[in-house]
Amino acid sequence: MTAGTLIVIAKEPVPGRVKTRLQTEFTPAEAAALARASLADTLAAVRATGVRRKVLALDGASATTPPGFTVVPQRGDGLDERLAAAFEDAYAGTPMLLIGMDTPQVTPALLRADWTEYDAVLGLTEDGGYWCLGLHRPDSRALLGVPMSTDHTGADQLARLQSLGYSVLLLPTLRDMDTPADAAALAMAYPELRTSRLHRRLQHTAHPSLLFDKALEGAPVVATGSDGRTVASLSAVDRWQAPADAVDRLALSRCEGPVLDIGCGPGRIVTALAERGVPALGVDISAQAVMLTNERGAPALRRPVQEPLPGEGRWGTVLLMDGNIGIGGAPEALLRRCAELVRPDGLVLVEVDPDDDLDDTAPIVLRSASRRSHPLPWARVGSRAVLRYAxxxxxxxxxxxxxxxxxxxxxxxxxxxVASTPLRAARR
Structure with missing residues (x-):
């Protein structure tokens, strides 16, 4: 082993600032938690090497200094400048090995690799980058101007070292954790890691709204019962994203303004009402749904229906389209809430399951290709049950x-x- 100093270059795990590519499957907070776990695994591997001088080059603030490490702030604009500065700030007269925080599977044995007979050591990553770089002394020429964060950064870094006449030992290629697929693969291959344990927990605890947002973005998502049996597919999202269809317009022809659309989704109903000149507001707990509604030029509010809403008791019509009678898993309570929201002579319009006899109030679980939500209170009810609840x-x-x-x-x-008015039935 030739490295007298081990340097870990890292970014403070702040939600929204780290691991943004993980956010296709995880929330910003979850992605930051995975980054924090990856850093902890990396620091543990560094401690286990027995190297006495350990430096953490940190972009951001740290509430505590990791035991055994000296923390130095990163400096410089681009990553190439920050890497060069980290070597300069950590130099204590002995060879240095710098590693990133994105390969939690790194082992003490890899970090103790003997490169005494070489001028430099480099460990490439599967995505074209590199996970470590070792130099005997600081040399800004080896780093400044090397393109960073590309699929050829590792090759470019190797070429730069060789152009300076450096002999280079290549260490085994590792997979770094940038994407959800990377995180899943590492969790499967290295189950004992802190990162892997967290990944396993997150796989089964996604917030339902996160997976609903992914469905709105086009990801395949299904709803299952607690026994894993599929009860619905969110494939209807294509209809939700499209303009209101003939059946939607038939329903909207019954509406008396102003209209409150509960669980508005991406806003096709609110938009259609606006086009008719009917004032309407959508409410949804999904940030993605509210954003899509607003992008259509229609008003929407991100808020659960159980919380205070504008115009309580003054809405001409309250809508529960697309099976949203299921929201909360308690149809009677939801209908009571609708009665509070609508004006005394107003209308509550409910889309129910076509199966008249269905009355299923068991929670559901949303599942994507790689994650599942915690149980979501929901109800799937047909006309007979809804009539009873109403x-x-x-x-x-x-x-x-x-x-x-x-x-x-x-x-x-x-x-x-008028209680004596008979229930009118219509079929088309």
Whole structure:
């Protein structure tokens, strides 16, 4: 072993600033947690080498100094400048090996590799970068101007060292953790790592809204029961993203403004109402859904329906389209909330499951290719169950109608509806 100093170059694991490519499957906070775990695994491997001088070159602030490490701030603009500065700031007259924080599987044996007979040592990564670089003394010529964060950075770094006449020992190529696929592969190959243990926990604890957002972005997501049986696919997202169709417009023709669309999704209903000149507001807990609605030029608010909402008791119509009667897993409570939101003579329009006899209030789990959510309170209910829940919520059904295999019910508050008016049924 020739390195007298081991340098770990790292970025403070702040959500939104680190591991942004992991955020295709993880939240910013989860991606930062994986980065923090990867750094902890790397620091542990460095400690296990027995090397006495250990330096952490940190971009950002650290609440505590890792035991056995000297912390120096990174300096310089680009990564090439920061790497060169890290070698200069850590130099104590002995060879130095610098590694990143993205290869938590690195071992003490790799870090103790003997490169006494070489001028430099380099460890490449599978994505074209490199995970370590060793120099006997600082040499800015070896780093400044080398293109960083490309699929040929490792090759360019090797070429630069060789152009300076350096003999280079190549260490084994490692996979770094940049993407969800990288994180999954490392967790499978190295299950004992802190990073791997965290990854396994995160795989089964995604927030449902995260996976719903991924579905809105086009990722395949299904809903399953607690037994793993698929109960629904979010393939309907294509319909949600599209403009309102003929059945949607038929439902909207019944609306009395202003309209509150609960669980508005990407906003096709609110947009269609605006085009009709009907004032409407969408509410959803998904940030992606609200953003997509706003991008369509329609108003939407990110808020659970259970929290205070604008215009309570003054809405002409409250909508529960696309099976949103299932929100919260308690249809009676949701219908009571709708009765609070609508004005005394207003309308509650509910899309129900086409299976009239369905009454399933068991939680569901959303699953993508690599993650599953924690249980989500939800209900899948047909017309008979909804009629029963509505009556308990002091809502009287005024119409039962279907079109193109979709089923709908409309209600008014019992205090203003004429109880003797028969329920009208319509089919198309």
């Amino acid at each position: 009556l308990a919520a002091d809502l009287l059904a005024t119409e039962d109608w279907r079109a193109d295999d979709r089923a709908f019910l409309t209600f008014r508050r019992c205090s203003t509806a």
